[in-house]
Amino acid sequence: MIQILNNWKKVAFWRLLIQWAFLGWCTFLGVQFTLFVRHFETFGQTGYYARPPGVEGFLPIGALVSLKAWVMTGYLDPVHPAALVLFVTFLAMALLARKSFCSWICPVGTLSEAIWKLGRNFFGRNFHIWRWLDLLLQVTKYALLLFFVKLVLFDMPAMALQSFLKAPYWAIADVKMLHFFTRMSLTSALVILVLAILSVVYQNFWCRYLCPYGALLGLLSFFSPLRVVRQASSCTDCGACSRACPAQIEVRQKSAVCSVECTGCLTCVSNCPEPQTLQIGFWKRPLPGWSFAVAVLLVFASGVLIGMLSGHWETSLSYADYQRLIPMVERF
Template identity: 35%
Template sequence: MRALRSVVQFLFLGGTVALLLRGLAGVTTNTCESYCPFGGLVAIFPLAKHGGYACALTELNVALFVSLVGLALLSKKSFCSWICPLGTVQEWIGRGGRKLFGRACRDGGGGTAKRVYRRVPRKADRWLVLVRYAVLIAIPVLTYTVWQYDLGFRKYDPFYILFTWGGHETAAFSFYVVIGVLAAAFFLPFAWCRYLCPLGAAMDPLSRAGGLRLRRNTETCTDCGACDAACPHAIPVSSYNEVTAHNCTNCMECAEACPEKGTLELSWFGK
């Protein structure tokens, strides 16, 4: 499954980089922004009120957002670990960070020492994850008020800045935003997704209901905890019979790490 996921990630990241290169070469005026589902969410209010789109947003953004809602209901936040190019870049950087900076630990399958992700202390983490909801509310509100229906968020958006290489309306400090996000991903897996991403926040309630979810076979599970250590989103997998956590992306890293093969498997509503 990891190989298949890597291929899918590579294709979406490659397509986004190809779009960037075509833009830099002047072959197209399209940017990654044209394919951003979060733009569809931002577009909904002006569309409902005025029947028009804010700034560069189009019906494609809305269609992608609606598709993402459907995908989240089907398969939780699989968009984040299978499709999102910023998620892919963060994941690869995070793996490097884990190898160099991770906490040494013994796995459940025979005591081999390996490196696992470091975590933010649970209490701080509980508060920090709420920042995403503030970002989710702030961006549309600022877009319709302070920014006068312009996409003023561009200069703070690591996805837009990185994959347009400092495109329209970015600022001198914008690259520092990207450097900060990627550096954070080195020390904390998916730091942007976990604490700041407004699209991830919008998906939370849908993801919790998502039908395709991991099921843990309690008869073969030995409670070794290898799955908990492997999850880049700090989900306590071994405490679930079926993983309904809103931040599960169906990346299957926990199943890869499980020494009892077949104990963690994808299921439809836990059946």
């Protein structure tokens, strides 16, 4: 901790701070939403807490349906508008600042990173899967992405989109998501446990091999103008950047990192011992490290603000709707 505080001028310090601030914020939203749902489950016996729209960030597949409906028919879903706002915001973030959502904002990414750091402290290192298996496993997240994209973008006709968005199932999709965590089945708990154990040994196991959301953001990040750039003239080829990269990218061999696996964590930049050699750049033009943090926060704040100011943030469901829907959630 003392070492971290001494590093406050480094972008790594600010990334850690932002990561944990978002994790804290997500936890707060989760607790508030649990209390909101509990109020209706107990038929008003417990206190009422306002529903936080931010929980809709956990509904990316529904948000993809919502996005398609908006693009194809102009219908803007009023039931979970924040889901679409956050989804589009994170897509925009990937287009500008790589997969920064994964290493700056996503709570799963934050926990995953904390777990592999624990593993590294315990074993003295993290382990790498054989290259051929690593590549094979990486395909899994694209296969999952393809499955969802095919299901939503190709197989779902325009009429079915609005039916889905107006159905009771979608209305309480957030409650069902909450129940996934609060009423977890033994199978789900075991799967999460196995993933957590694998994450102790292998860096970001879930993110690297299985997360379809990260796969989508990674593909978009290919077009991102913000990328890590290396000045070959001052590089001593020490390899510290490649060794430090959690995405296993050979940074030392690149003039600019355009990989779809790069999360913009800037760990490589923080670990380069040569000043002004490894930096974040706009295309190839070097920028100060803090500008990346500012870009990430600006995109996030702008997206949320636009959603709020345009009236696409709060759900259109009323107290009476939740009073009717939540007690019968198991039926959907």
